Amino acid sequence: ALQPLMPRLPETTPVVLFQNGLGSQQRVAQIWPNHPILAATTTEGANRPETELTVHAGQGETWVGALTPAGEARLRKTASTLAESGLSVNATPDIFDRLWQKLVINAGINPFTAILNCPNGEILAHPFYQQWIDPLCREISKLLTASGQSPRSATALREAIETVACNTATNTSSMRADRLAGRKTEIDFINGYLARLGAELGIDTAVNRMLTDQVEQLN
Numbered sequence: 001a002l003q004p005l006m007p008r009l010p011e012t013t014p015v016v017l018f019q020n021g022l023g024s025q026q027r028v029a030q031i032w033p034n035h036p037i038l039a040a041t042t043t044e045g046a047n048r049p050e051t052e053l054t055v056h057a058g059q060g061e062t063w064v065g066a067l068t069p070a071g072e073a074r075l076r077k078t079a080s081t082l083a084e085s086g087l088s089v090n091a092t093p094d095i096f097d098r099l100w101q102k103l104v105i106n107a108g109i110n111p112f113t114a115i116l117n118c119p120n121g122e123i124l125a126h127p128f129y130q131q132w133i134d135p136l137c138r139e140i141s142k143l144l145t146a147s148g149q150s151p152r153s154a155t156a157l158r159e160a161i162e163t164v165a166c167n168t169a170t171n172t173s174s175m176r177a178d179r180l181a182g183r184k185t186e187i188d189f190i191n192g193y194l195a196r197l198g199a200e201l202g203i204d205t206a207v208n209r210m211l212t213d214q215v216e217q218l219n
Helices: 024-031 069-083 095-116 120-125 127-146 154-167 174-181 191-201 206-218
Strands: 015-018 037-042 045-050 053-058 062-066 089-091
Touching: 015 024, 024 037, 037 069, 037 095, 062 069, 062 095, 069 089, 095 120, 095 127, 095 154, 095 174, 095 191, 095 206, 120 127, 120 154, 127 154, 127 191, 127 206, 174 206, 191 206
Parallel strands: 015 037, 062 089
Antiparallel strands: 037 062, 045 053
């Protein structure tokens, strides 16, 4: 999406990446290291029941941080500009911590909702979820520690995932929405990213690979 646009933008124009998962942000920063590249994550809730209708389903917090040195210089101004939209926007010196927090939740909810074809809250009582959530959280806990992120136990990760699933019980995840609309899902940058990271770090990520494979078979 950025390839045809970047040559037309001044090198001083900030580019803010709002998306789930990890992997693509680092790639963009590597390709355009001299541009102010920033990443953002949000807990705002929205859905699109119709092509031309977007519904704001819940208020949250938005965090933005720099991925390149030029992005650091533009961070405060960019956060301020985004806040003019009415969002609650926070500048952070460590956006990857926030991106990982979102990644954990997405990895523990989205693939299950896509595979089981149900709203977020309904996964909690399903045998498939009950079978795999603990080993999934153990994999993610090992990956957090090995990649230098704030360590979190598998138990704490499951609690965080299930708190969000309960709080958004009637919501349709973005991955399930993609499945229902026949679109390509984000799985390759969520559980797929975790599976690739595990391969790089020498950590077994069999559950992440299994969930990735199952969701890809739905496409």
